[in-house]
Structures are given as C-alpha cells and as structure tokens.
Amino acid sequence: MSDLKTQIIAQLNLQDVKPEDIGDDQPLFIEGLGLDSIDALELIVLLQQNYKIKLSNADEGPKVFYSVRTMAEYITAHQAQKV
Amino acid sequence: MPEDIYITASCIISNNAVYKNEKAVFENKQADLPAFLLSAYRHFEIKYPKFYKMDNLSKLGWLANEILLADNFSKEKYRPEDTGVVLSNASSSLDTDMKYYETAKDIASPALFVYTLPNIVMGEICIRHGFKGENAFFIFEQFDADFIKQYVSNLINNNILQACVCGWVELLDDKYKTALFLIEKGEGGKATLFTKENLNKIYQLENG
Numbered sequence A: 001m002s003d004l005k006t007q008i009i010a011q012l013n014l015q016d017v018k019p020e021d022i023g024d025d026q027p028l029f030i031e032g033l034g035l036d037s038i039d040a041l042e043l044i045v046l047l048q049q050n051y052k053i054k055l056s057n058a059d060e061g062p063k064v065f066y067s068v069r070t071m072a073e074y075i076t077a078h079q080a081q082k083v
Numbered sequence B: 001m002p003e004d005i006y007i008t009a010s011c012i013i014s015n016n017a018v019y020k021n022e023k024a025v026f027e028n029k030q031a032d033l034p035a036f037l038l039s040a041y042r043h044f045e046i047k048y049p050k051f052y053k054m055d056n057l058s059k060l061g062w063l064a065n066e067i068l069l070a071d072n073f074s075k076e077k078y079r080p081e082d083t084g085v086v087l088s089n090a091s092s093s094l095d096t097d098m099k100y101y102e103t104a105k106d107i108a109s110p111a112l113f114v115y116t117l118p119n120i121v122m123g124e125i126c127i128r129h130g131f132k133g134e135n136a137f138f139i140f141e142q143f144d145a146d147f148i149k150q151y152v153s154n155l156i157n158n159n160i161l162q163a164c165v166c167g168w169v170e171l172l173d174d175k176y177k178t179a180l181f182l183i184e185k186g187e188g189g190k191a192t193l194f195t196k197e198n199l200n201k202i203y204q205l206e207n208g
Helices: A002-012 A037-051 A058-064 A068-082 B033-043 B049-053 B056-069 B094-104 B120-129 B145-157 B196-203
Strands: B005-014 B017-020 B023-027 B083-089 B135-139 B163-172 B175-185
Touching (some): A002 A037, A037 A068, A058 A068, B005 B056, B005 B145, B017 B056, B033 B056, B049 B056, B056 B094, B056 B120, B056 B163, B056 B175, B083 B120, B083 B145, B120 B135, B145 B163, B175 B196
Parallel strands (some): B083 B135, B083 B163
Antiparallel strands (some): B005 B175, B163 B175
8 A cells, every 4th residue: 555655645646744644544535635526536537547547437546546445356356257 | 185195115026035024024035935935924924724724816916915014014004994905917817717727627625725816815805804995906017006006096086995905916927026015094103105206116125
C-alpha cells in the first residue's frame, strides 16, 4: 500500500503530504485527505495508467476510493481476475 | 458627485521578482517559472494546499493576489458581493491548453482540463477570499490601463462594487507578467488616485 500512497501523492500533486501521513483506512474524500471531484477523476486515471484497470461502473467509485485499503483491494481483485 | 477612487495596493510579479506597493519584496533569479512561484509561495509562508494543484497561470495570479491583499485589505469592511475581480491578458489560457492537448494524446488529465479557461484564476481568488462580486476577464494584446480604469470605475461609481482586484495576468511558455491593483473608494490619505497614468506607472515599475 506504500507504493499506492506514493502514486496517489504524485498523481494528485499533494506536495505537503508524505505517504506515512495517509492512514490505510483513512477516508480519502471530504473529512480525510480532503480530496474533491477532480481528484476522483485523477484517481480513475491513476488506475488506468498504472494498473490498466478501467472503472466501468461509476456507482462503484465511492466504495473503491473510500480509502487506500479499498483501492488496494480493488486493484488486487482485478489483477487476480486477469491471471 | 462620485467619490474619488484609489489604488490602495499593488503587486507586480515579473522577471523572477515580486514588488509589493512599488517596493521589491522577493526575488529568485535562478529558477524557472514553476520553481520561482513555489519559492515565492514558501517565502511568504502561505498555507493553501490547493496552490500545488493549480496551473501556472492560476498560481501566478493567485499568488500575486495573496501578496496584494496581505496587510492591505480588510475583508470585514465589505460584504462578499461588494468585492469583484477584473483581469486581463494576451494569451488567455493557451499555456495550459497546449499542455492539456499533449496529455489528451494519451489519457487526458482532468486536473489540467479544469484550467483550460483564463477566468479560472479569478475563481481561485474568489474561493480563497469568499468574493462574490462582479467578475470579468478580458483578452487584449497588451495591458490596457485606460480600459481597466473605465470599466472598474463604472462598477464602483454605480455601486455594483465597493472594492475590486484588477489588472493583468499574462503567461505563455516562459514569458510572464502579472500586475494586480486593489481599487477602493474614499481611502484618501497617501493612497494613489485610480488613473490610467498611475496604473501605467506602476505596471512599468520593474522596467526602472
């Protein structure tokens, strides 16, 4: 999950944030890291660019991007499907 | 008879130097534009994480506005809808448009896309300070002090605004210049009268 945190920081240009500042289960939006709707789109781009995963169902977004852990679980599940 | 209108503060950013009220307050000659803007942001000890996400045009205008208003603007004096922003430049958002075009060849960047309009810089300023007054962004070949003077005076004399941030925020490739002015009425004292000549004099400050 450390790599994913580093990728999130780079993708969203969070220059004041270090990977260790982001808790595995900390909410990414609103009360957590304070990300906004444009950041959500950038996270979709991150999945596509780094993991070749396309988020096909927009309704899944809030669940997938709730925290670093939920993102990591989503990535792991999709990578397992590809094997 | 309309009250006199004054330039109560100014901020120029050009040639890797920052001038506040006609005095040099910061310079970093060795940096490219993004590094210069970041060094100025840190020098003035501003804390606003959204700054990092802005495109260079918004960083330039937003930073100039922060320096312009620091110690010179009393937000409590005005209702949110009393303060407006009137800006201008020559290259619109072309600098970011071209960067966005490059990303669109692969996966288009949503974060860049939202800056592909020049007036976004005004939105960033208004969000930061809660301004809800008149907004306008004009494209001219060069800084037109006469137009800015006429347009902003009209807004203030007709009580549409009580205060206005106005001026020039230009950026294309590595060429840039911003000149922002805080305009208020009835300040008097040592404040500079809001005239075309005074706008031009301050605008040309860094040329000596």
